[in-house]
Amino acid sequence: MKAFRYLNGLVCPLDRANVDTDAIIPKQFLKSIKRSGFGPFLFDEWRYADHGEPDMDCTQRPLRQDFVLNLPRYKGAQVLLARDNFGCGSSREHAPWAIEDYGFQVVIAPSFADIFFGNCYKNGILPIVLPGATVDKLFAECVATEGYRLSVDLESQTVVAPSGSPSLSTFRCIASTAC
Amino acid sequence: MAGKTLYDKLWESHVVREESDGTCLLYIDRHLMHEVTSPQAFEGLRLAGRRAWRSSSIVANPDHNTPTDDWDKGIKDPISRLQVETLDANIKEFGALVYFPFKHANQGIIHVIGPENGTTLPGMTVVCGDSHTSTHGAFGALAHGIGTSEVEHVLATQTLVTKRAKSMLVKVDGQLGNSITAKDVALAVIGRIGTAGGTGYAIEFGGAAIRGLSIEGRMTLCNMAIEAGARAGLVAPDEKTVEYLKGRQFAPKGTDWEKAVAYWATLKSDPDARFDAVVELDAGVIEPQVTWGTSPEQVLSVHGHVPNPANEPDLQKRGGIELALKYMGLAADTPISEIRVDKVFIGSCANSRIEDLRAAAKVVEGRKKAVSVKLVLVVPGSGVVKRQAEAEGLDRVFVEAGFEWREPGCSMCLAMNADRLEPGERCASTSNRNFEGRQGSGGRTHLVSPQMAAAAAIAGHFVDVRTAF
Numbered sequence: 001m002k003a004f005r006y007l008n009g010l011v012c013p014l015d016r017a018n019v020d021t022d023a024i025i026p027k028q029f030l031k032s033i034k035r036s037g038f039g040p041f042l043f044d045e046w047r048y049a050d051h052g053e054p055d056m057d058c059t060q061r062p063l064r065q066d067f068v069l070n071l072p073r074y075k076g077a078q079v080l081l082a083r084d085n086f087g088c089g090s091s092r093e094h095a096p097w098a099i100e101d102y103g104f105q106v107v108i109a110p111s112f113a114d115i116f117f118g119n120c121y122k123n124g125i126l127p128i129v130l131p132g133a134t135v136d137k138l139f140a141e142c143v144a145t146e147g148y149r150l151s152v153d154l155e156s157q158t159v160v161a162p163s164g165s166p167s168l169s170t171f172r173c174i175a176s177t178a179c
Numbered sequence: 180m181a182g183k184t185l186y187d188k189l190w191e192s193h194v195v196r197e198e199s200d201g202t203c204l205l206y207i208d209r210h211l212m213h214e215v216t217s218p219q220a221f222e223g224l225r226l227a228g229r230r231a232w233r234s235s236s237i238v239a240n241p242d243h244n245t246p247t248d249d250w251d252k253g254i255k256d257p258i259s260r261l262q263v264e265t266l267d268a269n270i271k272e273f274g275a276l277v278y279f280p281f282k283h284a285n286q287g288i289i290h291v292i293g294p295e296n297g298t299t300l301p302g303m304t305v306v307c308g309d310s311h312t313s314t315h316g317a318f319g320a321l322a323h324g325i326g327t328s329e330v331e332h333v334l335a336t337q338t339l340v341t342k343r344a345k346s347m348l349v350k351v352d353g354q355l356g357n358s359i360t361a362k363d364v365a366l367a368v369i370g371r372i373g374t375a376g377g378t379g380y381a382i383e384f385g386g387a388a389i390r391g392l393s394i395e396g397r398m399t400l401c402n403m404a405i406e407a408g409a410r411a412g413l414v415a416p417d418e419k420t421v422e423y424l425k426g427r428q429f430a431p432k433g434t435d436w437e438k439a440v441a442y443w444a445t446l447k448s449d450p451d452a453r454f455d456a457v458v459e460l461d462a463g464v465i466e467p468q469v470t471w472g473t474s475p476e477q478v479l480s481v482h483g484h485v486p487n488p489a490n491e492p493d494l495q496k497r498g499g500i501e502l503a504l505k506y507m508g509l510a511a512d513t514p515i516s517e518i519r520v521d522k523v524f525i526g527s528c529a530n531s532r533i534e535d536l537r538a539a540a541k542v543v544e545g546r547k548k549a550v551s552v553k554l555v556l557v558v559p560g561s562g563v564v565k566r567q568a569e570a571e572g573l574d575r576v577f578v579e580a581g582f583e584w585r586e587p588g589c590s591m592c593l594a595m596n597a598d599r600l601e602p603g604e605r606c607a608s609t610s611n612r613n614f615e616g617r618q619g620s621g622g623r624t625h626l627v628s629p630q631m632a633a634a635a636a637i638a639g640h641f642v643d644v645r646t647a648f
Contacts, residue, residue: 017499018374018474022614027595031244031258033218033265035327045616054258083495085375088408089614091310092216093326111375114410115310115324118341122328 001124007105008151009078013142014068019082020089021116025098029054038094039101043069073146081138082109086127087116096123106152108159110135126152128159182449184346185415186381189321189446193304195338204338208303209320211289212239212275212330214266215595216308220331221269232337234274238298241266242288243595245281247558247585254281259596273334276429279562287561287587290314290528294398295563297427301416301443306333311528311611313404317397318424319416319446321381324405344410345379345455348448350386353462358645360538361396362530362609362628364388364460365403366468370478372458377409380456383448384414388462394423395534402529403611406475415447469515469641470613470626472503477613479515481631481643487511506615507623508603516641518625521604523555523582523636524618525629527592530609531560533567535629540573542633542644548581549639555582556598558590582636594619607635 029041031054040058047069049062063070069077080099086109087095096119099107105125110132112120120127130138141161142148151160183191195204217239224231231237244259246252254260263281270278277298279286285296290311293299301319305312310324325339333339349368369376382404384397392400397414404412421440424430431439448454466480477500479485485504488511491497504511509518525531525539536559548555557577559565565587568574574584591598592610600606600622609632610617613624627635634644 015498016502017495018476020474020612020614022593022612022617026616026620027593030215030595031256031262033222033262035219045620051620085378085408088374089310089612091308091312091324091326093219093308093328096326111378113375113408114378115326119326119328122326 001100002105003124004105005154006151007078008149009106010074010076011079011081011142011148011150012068012074012077013081013139015083015139017083018085018088021087021092021095022089024087024095025092026052028052030092030094035097036101038098039103042098042102043067076103078104079106079108079150079152080104081135081142082107083135084109084111084132086112088113091115093119093122096120096125100125108135108138126154128152130159181453182451184448184452184454185319185383185413185446186321186344186346187452189302189304190343192302193321201342203341203343205304205341207306207333207337207339208236209238209293209298209305210236210333211293211305211307211309211312212237212266213243213289213307213309214241214262215243216327217269217330218262218265219327220308220334221273223331224273224334229335231273231334235276236337237275238277238289238293239266239270239275240279240283240286240289240292241281243589243593245286245588246596247556247588247590247598250282250586255597283562285562287559287564288528288531288589290402291531291560291564294318295427295561297424297430300424300430300439301420301446306339310405311402313409313412314398314402314528316401316404316412317394317414318420319413319443321413322411344381347377347380347382347409347456347458348454349382349384349458349460351384351388351460351462352386353388354391355388355462355465356645358630359465359467360628360630361392361399362403363465363468364462365400365406366470366475366478366626367460367465368458369403369407369475370468371460372407374406374474374476375408377404377407380409381411381413382407382409384412385448389414390417393534394419395532398532399529403475406611416443467628467631467643467645469631471507471509471515472500473506473613473615474503475611475613475626477503478626481515481641483515485509485511485513485515516643519551519605519640520607520625520635521553522600522606523552523632524558524591524606524608524610525632526556526558526560526590527610528560528589529611530629531558531564533564535609536564536568536573537571539629539633540576542630542648543580543582543637544576546580546637546648548636551639552636555636556585556591557582558585559587561587580637591618593617607632607641
């Protein structure tokens with residue numbers, strides 16, 4: 001778990017609603033009795049062209065080139081931009097463990113499933129709820145702009161888009177175009 | 180001042196401390212555990228040098244990884260075996276009120292065995308590192324699925340850090356039609372409010388149709404509350420609840436029983452209680468439900484047609500329909516009744532209790548599985564359910580129809596053991612989730628009631644069980 005007060009991170013847009021915890025980390029990886037090592041299997045069925053099993057060397061596996069996490073422009077992303085009801089389904093904490101282990105520190109969505117939302121806080125992932133229209137605009141900007149980054153300031157609880165300026169508010173998105 | 184809801188009463192009777200921002204410490208009466216979400220929690224306890232605060236609150240057994248056949252050969256997958264053995268070792272070290280190890284005569288799905296032996300009681304707070312803990316709300320218990328960090332917190336402190344949920348009343352009045360089950364009600368509710376419709380809420384189910392449900396039906400309904408996104412599902416206890424619990428191993432006895440029954444009678448929403456949201460359904464119009472997509476909200480009557488994305492004006496929703504149709508291998512506008520199935524699964528914490536098996540067997544009796552159906556798995560929810568079914572001859576009905584009668588466990592609900600769909604295979608399933616890959620990588624799941632699953636196994640495709648045979 002990495003603590004942060006301020007993060008300026010590359011954004012990866014995952015443009016589908018109701019992303020469930022089975023998609024985030026499929027069941028075969030839940031057999032582990034550890035809390036670490038789930039990152040390479042994050043979104044396993046969407047990310048790889050073959051069937052994943054625990055202990056596989058993922059660097060050798062064939063990728064689904066069209067899956068957003070595999071696009072070179074999103075390599076090293078720390079902010080996951082998502083749609084409604086992200087993290088629905090099971091209570092498996094393996095889902096936030098996988099997201100954190102991959103390198104994401106912030107997930108932004110219009111809404112989250114309750115258990116997943118709570119599990120994020122236990123693992124140093126910041127789940128941020130922003131209005132649907134704001135998220136729509138962030139998606140549009142992110143897709144249109146290579147290297148799109150967002151700044152997240154914990155103390156002022158603001159998300160700042162490239163065009164915006166920070167101000168004090170409870171996770172309100174600050175940007176002239178996005179908000 | 181408005182009266183209190185059942186949720187208010189359960190909540191307020193368990194708050195240990197409340198902070199000014201609404202964060203509460205909630206006392207936990209019953210801690211259910213299985214092998215998948217507990218090893219890291221026990222490890223955390225061990226590393227911190229802590230013991231379990233009240234091991235007599237723990238009811239545990241392995242269920243996700245256990246095989247449903249060839250029990251004499253043990254667990255073949257070494258990673259699954261290690262996880263089950265880790266639970267054995269942790270319970271031995273930290274203690275439990277009830278533990279059924281793999282192959283114990285009473286082992287089963289944790290959400291089936293709790294109610295079965297009376298360790299789930301009205302008025303309790305119940306947690307488990309499993310989202311389907313909502314099942315236990317059928318008894319008027321406040322039951323939450325929790326994450327592994329919270330499992331560790333409950334082990335160490337017997338409390339949960341949480342905030343109060345909003346309250347929703349789902350009122351189902353009128354009378355359910357013949358062969359219309361709690362599963363159909365649950366899917367109809369989810370179809371109405373969506374899989375996020377209950378997010379942030381505890382849902383109380385009320386109305387004449389709910390009072391008319393058996394306790395087992397209420398468990399099915401509350402089990403599915405999490406699929407509507409709800410924090411918990413609740414049904415107020417009544418005389419059926421009392422009758423169900425009487426004489427169960429861990430139910431109170433003697434004067435304790437009398438006191439408990441009197442207390443349980445107070446566990447209902449006051450007539451003037453105010454809910455944050457109310458949803459009303461007419462039971463009489465609910466038809467057999469079949470999901471067509473990859474979310475439980477993508478559900479229709481068996482007489483419906485798979486939706487056409489071209490008719491959906493909302494672009495986000497249209498995209499969702501297109502993705503679901505592609506994954507499910509379905510063409511727009513296909514009648515649900517023309518969808519053929521490769522496999523059928525009757526089981527899971529949604530529908531593996533004795534009434535479910537009786538209902539399925541009634542459809543199957545004297546009939547045979549369709550030749551085109553490759554496999555029909557019937558997996559009882561526990562050893563107790565299995566023995567009861569065998570005493571009633573249900574196992575023979577299934578076997579004579581060409582179905583497989585298996586040992587208890589979670590099985591093909593989530594396919595952590597060897598029971599699974601192969602890529603592209605289509606399944607009529609009595610489980611609770613139709614997510615991509617849920618029953619096996621590339622597998623396609625259609626959620627239905629036990630009767631509808633049995634009927635699909637006989638016909639080879641979805642049919643209206645009320646009129647098909």
